[in-house]
Structures are given as structure tokens and as C-alpha cells.
Amino acid sequence: MGLIEVQRTLAQLYTNVELRQKFLDNPQQTAIDLGLNPLDSEQLSKLSAFHLREFANSLHYKRMGEVQEILPTTEKSLKAKFNEYFLEFAKSYIPSGVKKHRDDAIAFAKFLNEQAVSIPAWCRELAVYEAMRLELGETKKLIIFQVFQYPIKEIFQAIFNNEEPKPNKKRTLAIWLRIPGQINWQHYLLSVPRI
């Protein structure tokens, strides 16, 4: 068995939905197309389709679960759509490294903001805001700020009171500040009422 090639093939089958389906439709040929020799291809074609799907799904849900934990408010605001969008997002992005879950969450927030056009704009901004907080632990900056179009604080309060947020546009400045040498941030959300 060429273990290097087999592991490379398995890694793709575990993480790539379309390739996995192609493999399940025609295992031996797909394995050959992926660079396996005929013997290894034949052997790998004996993988249980049920167990392969179950394992791949478990990887997906584990990954999504980590991001849900990191972006709890976004998850709460998107409800079932979180899963739908995450599935779409995961097709084109695989995180790596020791901070992969954090990077995944930041990339997902960016994806929501740029590509999830069918969700409300406030919901997309909420994801960006929540992801911005992830940068705080990593940056050497002393000040971070971002302008939002919606009152982030009101949205947060509504979600945590289990109410449906119905925010009107209200320009909001989010600022994080810290004293040099300290790790704790001061945070302010300043909303400007509509005139």
C-alpha cells in the first residue's frame, strides 16, 4: 500500500463533498483519477459507503460546532440557516493550523457578509462584529474600530432575550481600546440616532 497516496486520497474524500459523491458513484476509477495505483484503488473501493459518509458528516458537524461555539450570537440569529450557509461555505474553505477554528469562524463571518445576500443586513453585520472580537487576542494593536449600519447592542440584547431583532438602521461605532502592556480591552458601542 502506498500510504502517502492513500492518506492524501482519504483526506480529500473526508473533506470534499463532491469528490466523495463521485467516489461513491465509481470508487475504483475515482481512486485511480486521484493518483492511486490499481491495487490501492481496488482496496480503497472496499471502503464502506455508509461509514465514509458518517465519518465525513461527523467531521463537518464537529467543525461547524466549533464555529457555532465561537460565534454564538450569529448562530442564534441565523438559526437553521447557519447550517445551510456553513455547508455552502465549507465547500470552498478548509481551515488548518492550531488556530483553525478561529480562522474558520472569521472566514465564515466574511463569507456571510459578502455572499449570504438572502439574510438580513443586520445579521451579516452581527457576524462581522462577533468575528472582530476574535482578533483581539491576537493583535498587537491598541485600538480597533469599525462602523456598522445597525445598533449592534440592541440586536445582541434582543437575541439574548429570545426576541426577534427588528432593528432600524442606526450608525454604530464599535471601539476596542487597551492600555499598552495590558491584555484587557475596554469596549464601547456608540450608536448615533437617526436624524
Added chain:
Amino acid sequence: MNSKANNINNLPFLGVGIGYRQQFTSELFLNQDKVDFLEIISDHYIDASAYKENELALLKEHFTLVPHGINLSLGSAEGLSKDYLKKLANLINNLNPPWWSEHISFTQAGGIDIGHLSPLPFTQEAIEVVVQNIEQIREYITIPLILENITYMLEIPGSEMNEAEFLSEILERTDCGLLLDITNLYINSVNHHYSIDKFLSQIPLDKVVQLHFVGGHWQHGLLIDSHAYPTHKEVWELMQTVVEHTNLKGAILERDENFPQFNELVQELTQARKIIDSKTKKAQEVLSWV
């Protein structure tokens, strides 16, 4: 193989502890006297933020820490990431724990981070890969390494031996200790229909250093290692059996999700401690008869 690096016979007894998770930090410190040691996930403190560094320093001040790796990819035929290994070595060497642990699995291949522990085929080739990778690790980390058995939903075709034989040869060749995850063992025995007794009779029980225990859940006819439920009755029974036949140095409750009140976790630690202490008591009784 560098034998100095893995003298598992003289490891200290650490007792019963818990895998540290940020969610229960406050309760952990309130119940410090009920937790003998902590297992920390190495990855959480590699390239760490100042906040995580402070957290680690605080934990170290109050507990014995044992690092637990999840992403070294010991079974990668492509070899280990030198960059990751150096960072891991830096963390472990600075902590200077009695031992540290990793899984017999691969997590990366062809530039893809699979995101979880993936099974190896039970072949001679895979054994050679693990042995070589551990030799490389020992150039950087001489603190004893213990290896954990994983759960696997799917079996990689082409296996030349069973799981117990595969693990045993790796332990034999590397002289590493075994972190026997008894929940994983129970789950694999259920999902792959094998006998736990036969498994235990085939592995070198004298190499068992530490246990993991927790509960999983059923999904689509498979028992899943979700680390999200109280320890199964069968796993407690298995712990009793394993404790009687090993010279155990520690056991860790590995709860990751669906956290209950901390006192429920403490109850599980107490139950594990009772099982482990029962062996000591039995030994004392035998000694008193002599």
C-alpha cells in the same frame, strides 16, 4: 530508539483529573481539592495569545498539567510538520510534565487538515510510519510520550492485523506508554463487534499509564465518541477490570460538550477515584496477610 526518553516505569501516580475546558474555569478553582491533575490540549497554547499564556500560567501554578496533543498527526506517512513539532516541543519542554500524550492517527495529508483524528490502516507500513515519526519527535522532546487509541467509524481496507496487535507492536517498537481510552475501546468494541476481553488479552497491559473516560451517544446505529454525556455503565465496569490488571498512574475525565453542573463532573471523578483506590486497598489487604 532512545530508551531514556520513555522510561514509563518510574512515572509518578497523579490520581484522577479532568481535561481542562475554559467553560468551567471558575468551578474548577472552587473545587480544586477534588481534581488531582489537569490535562490540557497542547494546541490551545501553541502560538498562544497573551490571554491564553496567562491562563496556562495560572493553571500551572495550581495543578499538575499533562499536555495532550491532537494535531501532531503521528501516523502521517508524509512525515511530521517540523514547524508544529518545534512549537509543541517548546510548550512541553517548558511545562516539564511527568508525561504527555498523542493519538495513534493521522490528521493531515496532502496539505489538508482533516480536522479530526482519522484511523490508520492496521498494516506494517503504518506501524513503520508511526515508529519513524516518534523517533523524530524524540529528537525534540525527551519527556515520556504515551499513545492513545482512537475511535474509528470506518475501517481502512487492507489491514494485516487487528487493532490490538497494531497498537501492541507500536508500543513495543517505540517503548511508549499507553493512554488507554476506555470509552474509545468500548465504542469500537460495539461498533466493530469485537470482544473487549480479547482486546485486553492482546495488548501489553503493563504499558497502560493513563485512562480516558467519558460518555458518547447513539446516532444512526453507531455509538459516537462525542464526549458529551456521563460515562457509560459499561465503561465504569471496564475501568474496574483495567485498574485491576495495570499499574495505572492517572485517569482523566474527558468531557467536551453538553456540560452539566460541575458537581456532576466531580461525582464522576469521585467514582473513578473509588475504583482506582479499591486496587490500592486490595493490595494493602494482601500485604497485611503476608
